[in-house]
Amino acid sequence: MRKYFAVTMGMMLCACAVIAQPAQQGPGAGQPAQPRSPEILPDGRIVFRLLAPTSTSVTLGGDFPIGNNVAMTKDDKGVWSATVGPLEADFYSYFFTVDGVRTLDFRNVFVMRDGARYASWLRVPGAKAADYQVNDVPHGMVSQVWYPSPTLGMKRRMYVYTPPGYETGSARYPVLYLLHGGGGDEAAWTELGCAPQILDNLIAQGRSRPMIVVMTNGNGTQSASQDFVPLQAPPARPGEGMLRFPESLVKDVIPFVDMTYRTKADRENRAIAGLSMGGAQALYAGLNNLDQFAWIGALSGGFPLLPGVAIEIPAPANAATLRGPDISRSIDPAKYLALHPALDAGVNSKLRLFYLAIGIDDGLITTHGAMKRLLQDKGVKYTLLEVPGYGHEWKFWRLSLRDLLPRLFQQGS
Numbered sequence: 001m002r003k004y005f006a007v008t009m010g011m012m013l014c015a016c017a018v019i020a021q022p023a024q025q026g027p028g029a030g031q032p033a034q035p036r037s038p039e040i041l042p043d044g045r046i047v048f049r050l051l052a053p054t055s056t057s058v059t060l061g062g063d064f065p066i067g068n069n070v071a072m073t074k075d076d077k078g079v080w081s082a083t084v085g086p087l088e089a090d091f092y093s094y095f096f097t098v099d100g101v102r103t104l105d106f107r108n109v110f111v112m113r114d115g116a117r118y119a120s121w122l123r124v125p126g127a128k129a130a131d132y133q134v135n136d137v138p139h140g141m142v143s144q145v146w147y148p149s150p151t152l153g154m155k156r157r158m159y160v161y162t163p164p165g166y167e168t169g170s171a172r173y174p175v176l177y178l179l180h181g182g183g184g185d186e187a188a189w190t191e192l193g194c195a196p197q198i199l200d201n202l203i204a205q206g207r208s209r210p211m212i213v214v215m216t217n218g219n220g221t222q223s224a225s226q227d228f229v230p231l232q233a234p235p236a237r238p239g240e241g242m243l244r245f246p247e248s249l250v251k252d253v254i255p256f257v258d259m260t261y262r263t264k265a266d267r268e269n270r271a272i273a274g275l276s277m278g279g280a281q282a283l284y285a286g287l288n289n290l291d292q293f294a295w296i297g298a299l300s301g302g303f304p305l306l307p308g309v310a311i312e313i314p315a316p317a318n319a320a321t322l323r324g325p326d327i328s329r330s331i332d333p334a335k336y337l338a339l340h341p342a343l344d345a346g347v348n349s350k351l352r353l354f355y356l357a358i359g360i361d362d363g364l365i366t367t368h369g370a371m372k373r374l375l376q377d378k379g380v381k382y383t384l385l386e387v388p389g390y391g392h393e394w395k396f397w398r399l400s401l402r403d404l405l406p407r408l409f410q411q412g413s
Contacts, residue, residue, distance in 0.1 A: 035079045037107040038094075038122050044086030046122065048094070048105065053078025055098050060084070062094030062119070063323075063393045069097070089126025090395055091194070093119040112192055114394075115183035116226060130201070131402055132194040137204035138164035142196050147256045151248040156217060157224035158186050158253070161196055162261070163203055163210035172262045174409040175212045176295075177249065178401075179274025179281050182302060185225035186217040189401075192394050193275075198402050208405040214257055218278055220244035242277060242305060246285035250292060271295030271408050273355065275397045276302040276325075276364075287340045290350050295408055297355035299400045300324070300362055300392055303371060309335040316366060324363030324392025331367055333374045345379035353407055354382040357400040359390025383407070 035049035048060050050072070058080040060070040064087055072080040093112050096103050104111060105120040112121045123129060140163045149156045163173065178195065180188035189195040195213060202208035220241050223229050249272075258265040272293050274282040279298030284306065286296035302325070304310035309331045319327050337343060347354065354375075358368045375382055385403055390396035 034107060035081075037105050038120075040122070040124060041085075044088070044124055044126075046084045046087060046092075046124070047081060048072070048084070048096075049079055049081045049107070050096055050098070050105065051077075051079050052098055055080070057097075057099055059097045060094060061097060061102075062092055063391075063395060064092050064094070065389070072096075085124075087124050089124050089128040089130075091121060091123050091129065091132060091398070093121055093394070095119045113227060114188060114192055115185055117183065131198050132398055134197055135201055135204075137200050139200050140164050140196060140203075141167060142190055145260075147253065147260075149248050149252040151251045152220055152244065154223045156222075157228070158217065159190050159215040160257070160261070161190075161199060161213040161215070163199065163212070165210075166212075166262070170262070172264045173210055173212045174269035174271070175214060175257060175261075175263050176405075176408060177214050177216065177253070177270075177272040177282075179216065179218050179272070179278025181274070181276030181278050181300075181397075182305065184278075185219065185222065186215055187225050189213075189215045193401060194398050195401060198398065198405065202402065202405055209409045211405075211409060212257070212261055212263060214253065216245075216249065216253055218242070218245045218274070218281055220248065242281055243284065243307065246281050246288075249285055250289050254292065267292055267294045268352070269294075269409060271297070271353075273297030273299065273404060275299040276392065277305050279303075280306050284339065287343050287347065290342060290347065294351060295353045295355075296351060297353065297357070297404055299357045299397050299404075300359065300364055301356065301368070301371065302326070302364065303331050303336065303367055304329045304364075306331075306336065306339060309339065313366060321361060322363045322365065322391065323359075323361055326367060327363040329367070330370045331374075333370065333377075336374065337378075343375075343378060343380065348379070348381050354380065355385070355404055355407065356382055357385035357387075357396075357403065359392070359396040360386055360388045361391040362396070363392055 035051055037049040039047040050058055052058055058072040060072055060082045064084055070082050072082040074080045108120045110121040112119050140161050143160045145158050145160050146155050178189050203210050270293050272282045272286045279301030280303050283296060283298050286293040304326045310329050311332045313328055313330045315328045385400055
């Protein structure tokens with residue numbers, strides 16, 4: 001019998017739920033009136049406000065296109081404000097820096113956590129963001145599942161999405177193993193990537209096959225996210241020990257999932273994909289276990305994190321406009337191939353999909369170019385998504401997941 005803590009979509013503390021902007025609240029006894037923040041204007045501009053009458057400097061940062069350190073101005077009541085936009089419909093994270101100290105917008109109840117990184121959240125409504133929110137469609141279930149990992153010597157937690165109808169039906173489903181990035185954990189794709197909402201909406205629209213999605217913790221030294229199980233040692237740097245987890249995924253996670261859930265337990269019905277660090281792990285696990293996976297994808301793949309493959313390179317001419325890591329690092333093709341000995345034209349007959357995605361403004365764009373050249377030199381066919389205006393950020397990973405899901409488990413792919 002499955003042992004898990006099930007959380008319905010309506011109850012989840014998920015930043016990707018339908019977000020209404022907080023209303024302005026009156027002051028308490030003896031307290032000044034608190035300003036409304038954030039305020040979304042009809043034209044898509046956002047007004048941010050912070051009451052800080054004794055502060056001498058307040059700036060606004062976030063993942064909107066104008067970036068960090070937007071100067072805020074103070075009025076005669078001590079309220080600092082800045083207006084951004086208009087912004088496209090999407091979810092955005094942001095924060096204030098007050099006299100050099102980063103802080104949240106405490107007028108906004110919506111807070112995101114990405115590993116040990118926190119920020120405030122807002123949603124600009126519109127058609128482009130509709131798939132990321134809770135809509136009136138059948139909902140799947142997200143369960144927090146503990147499983148044994150003899151490979152890593154501990155019991156570990158993962159999140160598992162089962163599609164609408166799973167609990168009351170008898171059908172079997174294909175499985176996507178969806179990996180997070182460096183510094184993240186098993187909650188990232190649910191809380192930041194809006195994966196359950198995207199799946200619910202695409203399945204309801206007939207754009208995606210119903211599937212089980214397993215979201216694991218790719219940090220081999222953690223049993224669960226560090227806000228749930230305190231770290232017993234300093235957190236690992238992104239990439240440190242990153243090859244321990246792919247081994248555990250194949251030896252521990254897949255057998256557990258196939259034993260516990262109604263899966264279609266064959267390679268044709270098993271996919272693996274991930275973002276950043278998880279993208280590198282996904283290709284490593286997939287290409288070294290082609291008997292297990294027929295669908296592989298990397299979203300903004302953090303390939304320089306793999307042991308021994310990184311090389312220093314000159315920063316590109318547009319470095320100041322890039323958002324993300326490894327602007328001055330790439331990969332040594334020979335060393336990358338040494339970790340992926342099966343990567344040649346032979347994978348074309350084995351893989352139903354080899355998927356690469358990146359935002360053009362990502363710091364990893366040079367590495368992405370090196371990976372494309374490597375694949376072309378080896379005669380490997382791949383499907384490509386490159387989108388201008390996006391960096392190394394959740395806005396892009398939500399978009400690319402929405403693009404990837406309809407491609408998976410399709411006959412004739």
